[in-house]
Amino acid sequence: MTEAVPAIQTLLEELTKLPGIGPKSAERIAHFLLAGDRKVAVTLSEALRAVVERIRPCRECFNLTEGDLCPICSDRRRDGGIVCVVETPRDVGLFERAGTFKGVYHVLGGRLAPLENVGPDKLTLTQLVQRVRRGGVREVILATSPTLEGDGTALLTSNLLAGTNVSITRLARGVPSGASLELVNSQILADALDGRKAF
Amino acid sequence: MTEAVPAIQTLLEELTKLPGIGPKSAERIAHFLLAGDRKVAVTLSEALRAVVERIRPCRECFNLTEGDLCPICSDRRRDGGIVCVVETPRDVGLFERAGTFKGVYHVLGGRLAPLENVGPDKLTLTQLVQRVRRGGVREVILATSPTLEGDGTALLTSNLLAGTNVSITRLARGVPSGASLELVNSQILADALDGRKAF
Ligand SMILES: [Zn+2]
Ligand SMILES: [Zn+2]
Numbered sequence: 541m542t543e544a545v546p547a548i549q550t551l552l553e554e555l556t557k558l559p560g561i562g563p564k565s566a567e568r569i570a571h572f573l574l575a576g577d578r579k580v581a582v583t584l585s586e587a588l589r590a591v592v593e594r595i596r597p598c599r600e601c602f603n604l605t606e607g608d609l610c611p612i613c614s615d616r617r618r619d620g621g622i623v624c625v626v627e628t629p630r631d632v633g634l635f636e637r638a639g640t641f642k643g644v645y646h647v648l649g650g651r652l653a654p655l656e657n658v659g660p661d662k663l664t665l666t667q668l669v670q671r672v673r674r675g676g677v678r679e680v681i682l683a684t685s686p687t688l689e690g691d692g693t694a695l696l697t698s699n700l701l702a703g704t705n706v707s708i709t710r711l712a713r714g715v716p717s718g719a720s721l722e723l724v725n726s727q728i729l730a731d732a733l734d735g736r737k738a739f
Numbered sequence: 740m741t742e743a744v745p746a747i748q749t750l751l752e753e754l755t756k757l758p759g760i761g762p763k764s765a766e767r768i769a770h771f772l773l774a775g776d777r778k779v780a781v782t783l784s785e786a787l788r789a790v791v792e793r794i795r796p797c798r799e800c801f802n803l804t805e806g807d808l809c810p811i812c813s814d815r816r817r818d819g820g821i822v823c824v825v826e827t828p829r830d831v832g833l834f835e836r837a838g839t840f841k842g843v844y845h846v847l848g849g850r851l852a853p854l855e856n857v858g859p860d861k862l863t864l865t866q867l868v869q870r871v872r873r874g875g876v877r878e879v880i881l882a883t884s885p886t887l888e889g890d891g892t893a894l895l896t897s898n899l900l901a902g903t904n905v906s907i908t909r910l911a912r913g914v915p916s917g918a919s920l921e922l923v924n925s926q927i928l929a930d931a932l933d934g935r936k937a938f
Contacts, residue, residue: 558772558779581787582787585785588783589781604747
């Protein structure tokens, strides 16, 4: 029945755009949402609208947040002198769950990927350099992905910071080369942070 | 980062209410929705709102549709004299994909489940009897699930239709007893329709 009903068809198409959702999962979810009082469809729609309207990059670190500063940048117990440079807000979550890092972050917004047209201008590199130049930062930890593109991004970042007085380190290769940061566990991340060395 | 941001937290909670979406999938989806221009978050939110506002039961068969009559009931090539009684709109989709049925449907809206407080009044049984009494129906095919509850629903439906002049059949047990209709393939459904016998 769903195929011929435009509103349901549109919902199915939108659901299959989500990562990990194929046509079968989309149909199961659509039928779940259409059954009964449809309360979840309403609340999910509102939750999506809310993140679109309210979530924006932190003024300081470009992590996603509501308001002006993210909870980490606002936290006076964090050491603002150590900045861990990551690719995405998701990576911040991974390090936070590892639980050993007491500094702050800088979210680049991706990594250099020439084939996908992601050049330095798409990343928050200028903002990182400005942040370091403003002073107060003692160490920048390059925590990009242990991949070709992540290493390239780390190298460029390091070059851009060369004029500043900051100590630049990178994650120890406790993280397995070629894999995605999402696939390693908290212990591996904690080890890698621990064993970080000069870049 | 996501944990401390209320709007993201709410989105994660709503996503994990969906069937087949655990905390990890929810996080992956949330980060996908929050990345870039958030166009999918907007369009998905709108698609959800649209189904909530526009999708309602077909006046004739209680299949989900926009407008008054569903595409199947509106299709003059379908044989309105043969009514296949199913539990849910999703079952309609399963039979339509099997592709051999040229009659129409009646969606009960569930099956009798005393333990879950689903009694006959929760189903569109009265409407089915009225529909048959209005005339023009030659055969009612009982296509409820091949389970204890589905069989009970079929039995009650058959009893309620006993006073009418209609021929009552049920699906051949080509469908494996105890399983969900969703788990059998189109061929099994087509076979079961083909071999249907008097109830
Ligand atoms: Zn921040
Ligand atoms: Zn209909």
